[in-house]
Amino acid sequence: MSEIPGDLKFNKSHEWARVEDDGLVRVGISDHAQDQLGDLVYVELPEIGASVTAGNAAAVVESVKAASDVYSPVSGEVVEVNELLNDKPETINEDAYGEGWIFTVRISDRAELDQLLDAKAYEELIENEDH
């Protein structure tokens, strides 16, 4: 499993958030999550302009096995979605923290970022889950 980039913050439900240089927050699912789900075959993206709330379902990822909600780590407006996933959902399996991002949010309350786990805390969480 790939190392967790230090600039990411995490939901306990395995989504990541990264604050980009322009202040937008990019969202995806963790490498651990994609590994648990197995081969992804479909991603239901949110609509651009949709408002999302921290902790609520914003997208759906489907593997051969099952459909899983993607809970937004932050609240705000969806400004960009990763259209690449429409044709290549497996990109999430291949590069969960990079090319496999799902959507970006114009965050409405930056304080929400402080509620998220940092990379180290998330690593501990999944280690405990495995036992």
Added chain:
Amino acid sequence: MTEKTVLNATHRALGARMVDFGGWDMPINYGSQIEEHHAVRRDAGMFDVSHMTVIDLHGARTRDFLRHLLANSVDKLKLHGKALYSCMLNEQGGVIDDLIVYFLGDAFYRLVVNAATRAKDLAWIEKQAQAFGVEVKERPEFAMIAVQGPNARAKVLGLLHEVDRPRIEKLGKFAAAAAQGPHGMPLFVARTGYTGEDGFEIIVPAEHAVALWEALAAAGVAPAGLGARDTLRLEAGMNLYGQDMDETVSPWEANLGWTVALDEGRDFIGRAALEAQKAAGVPRVMVGLVLDEKGVLRHGQKVLTANGEGEILSGSFAPTLEKAVAFARIPAGEPGAVRVDIRGRELPVRLVKYPFVRDGKPCEGI
């Protein structure tokens, strides 16, 4: 308490993701379910199916017993080694289990039944067998490996004792024979499967199973998990017990009418109920669905038809077709434009005849 097959440590050493499957700790995949699916469609893959239950039946009246127990007719089995797929029904015509029966001798038949239904199957079979004086003997000392794919037979043949090769090579579909495997291990080789590909299902004494698995791997057979087995059998149009049929469903409602033999004068369990249902009209039918839009059909999704609601039974993304397919049970009659409710959205689906895939290729109209 979770049960383990004799290959459990082998799966773990290969890095398999293990899941509970009907009380058994089994590999769902060894990395990529889709790659394992393609390996079986294009070359050869192997599955540990040792969790399945082997039951041997002995006794002079075994054939009479099976004529009573099974909805399909063992009278179709003329030659030693021939196999038959059948439902075992209750008095109401509901399916207790589906199974394969092998004709191994005039007083010797072998059943292979599902793992999840083991206890109730054994109880039912033992109860019915008493009147026929048939001995019912479970064979937990056997493991089972299914080797499937266009190159599966050739790869297995290469591992057999030279003396056995021509005979096993000529083995017809749905027939079985004994042969010697690597290091002289005794094998029961059946040309059967659950993937829609050619291949063998091999019953082997548990103490030789790891050596057989390793010999198959060395011959280029890819380990495949139960995840791939499920998408392969769905594409091949094969039912899964517990999902596509159970004790509340008759074979007519599960597209298994072809396995019911209403032969003259044979009084099998459930026959009266089946004939009554046929005469009155079967209320529900099982159909194949294809979703051409993006999305995945899943067990439990609601199916909307002109005659009311139905339900998806088995449904999945089909790797060979790169779209979702499913079995559904819907009210009988002209269904009109059929839709499936996926998370509150109604998506149009096509009703098709299945199998969806045969011998590695999509079937016509899929």
